[in-house]
Amino acid sequence: MKKKSLFKNPFYRFDSLNILLFFTAWGIWWSFFQIWLTNTLHFSGEQVGTIYSFNSAITLILMFVYGAIQDRLRLKRHLLIFCSVMEMLLGPFFTWLYAPLLHSSFYLGTFLGSLYLSFAFLAASPTFEAVTERISRRYRFEYGQARSWGSFGYAVSALLAGFLFTISPNLVFWLSSFIALLLFLLLVFVHPEKNQKMIDLYENKIENAKESSTASPKEIVGVFKMKALWQIIIYIIFSTPLGDLRDYIGYSHTFLVISGITLIAGIYANFILKKDNVDVNGQPLSKD
Structure with a gap:
């Protein structure tokens, strides 16, 4: 296949926007999460460390679960759509449940918050990246070029969050929910893989054949050995x-x-x- 303009590739455009929206929705609140815990909720460094430890532990476990599920789904979007729905709940969750629960019952709030954040963002991040990498190999574009849009979105959203956070911390959470809504709509309604002409033009047949084999549960468990x-x-x-x-x-x-x-x-x-x-x-x- 002759080399074509990158932006003419609909799979590159879709995945670049997909990963841009995900990291924008994540970065706009995650970059100020620690400041929100200490300056707004007035938790100590030890309490913040506990929250981050819970987040890391649950994320580490859930990443393997997400990885196993996505291996079964291959390039299907069901798991990504689930994650985007969870991300849409960030504004209500932080405003009406997470913050009050952390004050009334710290360890319960920490545990539930870690579950939610891991399901919605922390374990979802490598899943979005893995799907993008798979699609890049199958439809002939460089993964790094698509992934760079995620870094760009994270940086811009963190800059924007700096202004919004000074007005009201809750603004960054609700704006994240809105961006996640855009991500959900993209995943549900935009399907370049349904255009057979584009598939014939960009698909790598060798990579398509590789996608036919998936890891068995025994092989997945074997990873831990x-x-x-x-x-x-x-x-x-x-x-x-x-x-x-x-x-x-x-x-x-x-x-x-x-x-x-x-x-x-x-x-x-x-x-x-x-x-x-x-x-x-x-x-x-x-x-x-």
Whole structure:
């Protein structure tokens, strides 16, 4: 197939807008989440650290569940649509349920909030990215070029949130719900894959054949037996400092501890984790 203008590819346009809207809806509130917890709800650093720990733990588990489900769905959008519906509830959830519940019953609010945030955004993020990467291979465009629109949306939304947050923190949550509504409409009503002419023009037949095979439940469970997986998890734990240190030792000492943890994580990664060109089952990173 001859090289064509990127924006003429309807699959690239769809997925770029898809990932742009997702990261815009996420970034407009997530970039100020910690400030909202401390300045608006007046929680301590230890409490904020607890909230983030719950978020991380539930997200880590749910990512595997989402991954297994999406592997079964292949390029179908059912899971993405579910996530977008959950994202639309952000405004009501934060305004009328999450904030009051955190004050009245902190650990219950933390747990329920972590469930919601993981289902709607935190575990959804790699799912949206994985689907975009799959579509990029199947319909002949560079994943990185589509993914960059997500970074652009996150940056612009974070900038906009800085102005809205000073007016009312709730504005960023409700605006996120509105952007999620646009994402939902896109996923439900825009279907370039139904245009056979565009499929014939852009589809990579080899990648299409690969999509016919999916992982079995036994293979999915087998992932947890991989030594390399637990090595990476240990690396993540090393590189993630405890959020409640600030309450006890202050900012300056906390940054020193973070630097030490990062140094240890870097040494661990250098000697334990495999190099970029070792056991690569896909396309290795170019060293040109």
